[in-house]
Amino acid sequence: MSEKGGKGFSLPTKTTPKSALKSTPASATARHDDNSAKSKRGRKVQFGMEGLPNLGFNFSSPKSDGKFAIPVGKGDWAKGGKGEKVVNGGKAPVAKEAKSLELRVEQELPENVKCLMDCEAANILEGIQEQMVMLSQDSTIKLPESFHLGLQYAKTRSYYTNPQSVRRVLEALSKYGVSYSEICVIANTCPETVDEVFALVRSLEAKKSRLSEPLKDVLDELGKLKKST
Amino acid sequence: MFLKVQLPWNVIIPADGLGAEGLMLQKAIVVRLLDDFACKKATKDLGYFIAVTTLESIGDGKVRQNTGDVPFPVVFSGITFKMFRGEILEGVVHKILKHGVFLRCGPVQNIYLSHLKMPDYHYVPGENAIFMNDKHSKIEKDVVVRFIVIGTKWLEAEREFQALVSLEGDYLGPVS
Numbered sequence: 001m002s003e004k005g006g007k008g009f010s011l012p013t014k015t016t017p018k019s020a021l022k023s024t025p026a027s028a029t030a031r032h033d034d035n036s037a038k039s040k041r042g043r044k045v046q047f048g049m050e051g052l053p054n055l056g057f058n059f060s061s062p063k064s065d066g067k068f069a070i071p072v073g074k075g076d077w078a079k080g081g082k083g084e085k086v087v088n089g090g091k092a093p094v095a096k097e098a099k100s101l102e103l104r105v106e107q108e109l110p111e112n113v114k115c116l117m118d119c120e121a122a123n124i125l126e127g128i129q130e131q132m133v134m135l136s137q138d139s140t141i142k143l144p145e146s147f148h149l150g151l152q153y154a155k156t157r158s159y160y161t162n163p164q165s166v167r168r169v170l171e172a173l174s175k176y177g178v179s180y181s182e183i184c185v186i187a188n189t190c191p192e193t194v195d196e197v198f199a200l201v202r203s204l205e206a207k208k209s210r211l212s213e214p215l216k217d218v219l220d221e222l223g224k225l226k227k228s229t
Numbered sequence: 230m231f232l233k234v235q236l237p238w239n240v241i242i243p244a245d246g247l248g249a250e251g252l253m254l255q256k257a258i259v260v261r262l263l264d265d266f267a268c269k270k271a272t273k274d275l276g277y278f279i280a281v282t283t284l285e286s287i288g289d290g291k292v293r294q295n296t297g298d299v300p301f302p303v304v305f306s307g308i309t310f311k312m313f314r315g316e317i318l319e320g321v322v323h324k325i326l327k328h329g330v331f332l333r334c335g336p337v338q339n340i341y342l343s344h345l346k347m348p349d350y351h352y353v354p355g356e357n358a359i360f361m362n363d364k365h366s367k368i369e370k371d372v373v374v375r376f377i378v379i380g381t382k383w384l385e386a387e388r389e390f391q392a393l394v395s396l397e398g399d400y401l402g403p404v405s
Contacts, residue, residue: 101377103315105230110274112235121231121308128280140260143280144267146336150279150310153335154231157319181313184230189317189375199399200317
């Protein structure tokens with residue numbers, strides 16, 4: 001079942017995995033369900049693999065069975081127990097892939113680059129726009145094409161009145177090992193519950209036990225800083 | 230997400246711009262920098278160039294022998310936008326096809342969400358085709374959708390990114 005979307009993307013082929021999949025009863029949860037009941041149980045999902053199912057993401061590797069940066073070797077996936085993943089009708093490939101969709105921004109970025117929260121970026125870009133009104137009288141000054149799109153996007157994603165306070169509140173999490181890029185994703189998604197944070201920022205799963213309490217406090221604080229719409 | 234970058238750059242002032250001194254020269258350098266920055270559009274490592282925020286330093290220029298123009302080494306800070314694998318973003322649907330939808334997110338115009346990555350949603354054909362799930366949640370044109378990024382691709386020729394995204398996960402999908 002191989003399909004091509006436009007623009008040369010290869011779509012994943014959902015072939016039934018040849019693997020023997022031993023998993024506890026599937027949590028075929030609907031997307032927006034609260035998983036809190038299930039999250040208490042650690043779940044071991046073991047994959048005895050013959051070959052990885054063909055995800056066929058023709059992205060960075062030219063082969064159609066390109067594994068697309070899923071760092072899995074053959075054999076049992078001993079890292080099970082991350083039971084929070086959505087398992088779509090118990091399909092193995094999804095759980096594996098979801099697991100590897102962890103934020104690894106810091107590793108990918110060079111040294112002199114910092115992540116910005118959308119609300120911080122919105123502030124800066126709005127300031128520049130105000131100045132541009134003055135400067136545009138001088139026709140030699142040019143703005144990049146992406147400026148307006150970037151500004152518009154930042155404004156729609158800017159949920160907080162005061163970016164500095166948001167940063168201060170979220171920085172409390174850094175002593176628990178939360179990276180700055182993860183903090184930015186939390187600020188950008190404006191989560192309401194702790195479960196939402198763990199569902200969205202999958203790289204925090206590993207620190208769930210340590211983070212739940214402080215995260216709850218942080219979210220309460222952030223709630224006070226939200227803009228009223 | 231947005232990134233704050235600090236970059237070294239070589240701003241080349243042509244010979245005829247060098248009559249100016251002091252502040253006028255600085256202005257010429259800044260204007261030239263903004264111009265180069267705007268033309269660059271995007272790079273693979275840093276993403277789309279959004280704006281220059283500050284000029285940190287301007288070094289000494291050295292006259293090039295043959296052409297007479299002068300490259301000035303400058304260091305500046307700017308803002309860029311890049312999508313990362315595993316990141317949660319929101320995009321606007323702008324095209325619906327049978328096998329998926331195309332979205333825009335900030336400066337990234339080509340984001341593809343396959344129907345295979347929209348669990349429980351099925352295609353509803355028609356003049357205004359949409360994707361709908363059992364709970365009547367609709368994905369149609371101009372709807373804002375929260376997704377997770379599966380991967381990105383840099384196209385050197387067009388100097389732009391494409392992205393592949395998914396709705397597989399809790400708290401993902403159309404947002405009101």
